[in-house]
Amino acid sequence: MILQWKPDSSAPLWDEFSEGKNHFFRDINLDHIKQIGPSCVATTLAMIARSTGADVSVDYFKKITNSQSPHTWSNALKEFGMQLAYCNNDVRRIDNYIEELVSYDDLFLVSFYSIDPPSDPDSNGKLCTAHIVTLSGNKIFDTAKSRFNGGVINATNYPRLERQTKRIFRVVPLGYPRCV
DSSP, X not given: OOSSOOOOOOOOSSOHHHHOOOOSSTTOOOOOOOOOSSOHHXXXXXXXXXXXXXXXXXXXXXXXXXXXXXXHHXXXXXXXXXXXXXXXXXXXXXXXXXXXXXXXXXXXXXXXESSOOOSSOOTTSOOOOEEEEEEETTEEEOTTSOIIIIIEEEGGXXXXXXXXXXXXXXXXXXXXXXXX
């Protein structure tokens, strides 16, 4: 029995030691899309799929995904040679780890709470609203903003870095062993 053992609270967002510091989509070319209505997930997935040369619409992803089910997001990206992998994360504010994510120089989806999350859902079962953005290298693509009004911005200058994290995913190639 180990008597002096203590938990290690220093887990990186992506376990470099066991999986290598790969750059899966370092050279991806994303074209910003402005979302219409509450469609950040579908719009984000369409933006990523279009980077492969696919001619897909936001409506295509609305039909095949559930905005509250990341497994459907990952499955929807398979047709385009991609899927999602969960990153180690907690409810920390984005500004606590944005530099670490940028250092990986790759493609990530960062989901955060739009307001301070309560601990219990309301009478309709809703906890609170959330939003998702795409981090590519050192740029954040925010589908809720127009491209020329903060829609593409340097990650360390993103105005919502104080928001608490809901989920973080790394976009990985189809078949990568660590996936959703």
